[in-house]
Amino acid sequence: MDKKITVALAGNPNTGKTTIFNALTGARQHVGNWPGVTVEKREGNREHKGAAIHVVDLPGVYSLTAYSLDELIARRFILEEKPDLVANIIDASNLERNLYLTTQLLEMGIPVVLVLNMMDMARSRGLQIDPEKLSTLLGVPVVPCIASRGEGIDAVMDTIVSVAAEHKPGVSLNYGREVEHAISTIEELLQNRPLPHKATPRWTAIKLLEDDEDMIEGHDEIAQDAAISEARMKSLAHLSNVYGDEAETVIADARYGFISGLMKDAVRKPATQRVSMSDRIDRVVLNRWLGIPIFLAVLYGLFQLAFTVSIPFMDWIDAGFGWLAERAIGVEGWFGALLRDGIIGGLGSVLVFVPVIFLLYIALSILEDCGYMARAAFVMDRLMHKIGLHGRSFVPMMLGFGCNVPAIMATRTIENPKDRLVTILVNPLMSCGARLPVYALLAGAFFTAHQGLVVFSMYAIGIVLAILLAWIFRKRLVRGESGHFVMELPPYRMPTIKGVALHTWERGRSFLVRAGTIIFSIVIVIWALDYSGALEPIGRVIAPIFAPTGFGQWQSAVTLVFGILAKEVVVGTFGTLLGTGEAGIGAALGSQLGWTPLIAYAFMVMTLIYVPCMATIAVTRRETGSWKWTFFMIGYTLVLGWILATLIFQIGRLFGG
């Protein structure tokens, strides 16, 4: 016999596991006890296509928690004995319930074959299961069978032999940004150390977050390690704050969300089945034709709301800086100039946009927490699949609306390296919060009546370009098959004030920290260079490059160069160079630099596309591990930004803009 394969049969009680075990092993069975416990252990052998298959029947369980002995036995066997694969026996007529165990088997990182038993019963209940789709989405083979009639047993055997040869695990579940962050924090601490039951660091991290008794009480070396314990407690407190529930419930909910997405994609239920409120809303927001227009309308409404509501708050802050500027008039010499043009003009013009940024983040947090953002990603996923891209790519792209740095880090959830690289390369095209002050400033000054629409157009251009370029890169630069995945669809729920506040603060805080540190420092340096007269000659050397775009003035050139350090600096630099606060920048751009609405729009497009900020460049280098792809990103964004800005300005001029 060439090959020896150990296969564990796992499944819920009453799924026909025993029937399948008998069909697989015939009369060659051995009954013993599980080590240490008096629970029956059945084993059997079979030869198939030159392979000696050893089948171990695990106790029937609904999940793999530490709540019951049966579940502990099943999971310890899988972890410690490391069978070549697990054949997960599923009652196809109760698919939704049975898939919960499947999600836990996938988490263990072991190869799985899904055996859809009782297909006849599923059909009689009107369920239309698409095994191929299910297989693609779970990343494991799916074999339909009717074990009671012996139908499909040969196919199960064939699949067991081929899967054992490949030894490829299925998909890895994504638990959402907050939980994934907590998992990776603990996972990092668990690297390079012996883990209980020879488990993987990720699985152990999940169990620690789930407060798994076996892991916490049975393994002091892990649970009582100071660093792990601190990270765990901190993560549990954070998750509880954000979700208003224990991490265990949040993780279980994410698994049910995954199953819900899976069922929507791969199973058709009888029309008479009662639909929930979530299903009713989904029928509209996930509609093939309405889904994308609704998503765009939601985005548009979000910007309109943020800009309309923030106006009085921005006016108050502006008035505050105006009052400070008046007091600074009396201060003479270089320090007076630093106060007026550097700190008040530069930093003040950035801080004025705090209200609009926070309002936008509040709105985004509400959409995320109520469950709509997952739907938006689902809708875009469908579109992206049509053009041959990985659907999971859109999740990090959506995160890019906040900041491109965590968004690029979130691409770690994409298993296919080619899909991941393309997603990283196009991520800077998703307009981050740091670019918002530039749009808000220019839209407010040059497009007063339509500022919400103009800002919305920047985000829309970013999304369209990202999808278009991802498609081009996938076809021309990084060819290869794209992966599939299941979009988790959590039920809609009312966002909590605490959750929204926390998410908003997490995003907004980085803006304030950057304003007080990086932006403040850069604005001072720019002021010093300008005050000493060193800035203008540099700007005049670069400016001709931007002449075809309409913003070929040295001040604009300098602004774009410093904008590479941090995008918010663009506004601050204008404030410093034009010697005015936020309220005066728009007028000064018109009177001092001759800007028109057309030039302002071209400049906004340039700011959207050209070279991402230093932090994004650094994280791109780290995540791709390649300077080649990092420089490619810098190069293509610069060229693309310049070409589009030039086209907008030149074509706009033809139409009298």
Add this chain to the structure above:
Amino acid sequence: MLKQILDRLRDSNEPVNLADLSRELGVARSALDGMLMQLVRQGKLREVLQAPGEDCGHCSGCASGHGSPIEVKAYEVIT
């Protein structure tokens, strides 16, 4: 979904049975049964026995285990 179940049961002054919960939340009974079991194990819910209503669907939640619905399982939040 677990949060929805908990919210629904917290809003209710009396235990809610599987059939009613399934109907209200639009989740298949077998799937919902698994979720409820999870919450019971976590110590968030407890099972209680309830006399069946008129529209008891003879579901798997029947506590008698003999196919005749004498009492059905219902759930309430542990406070």
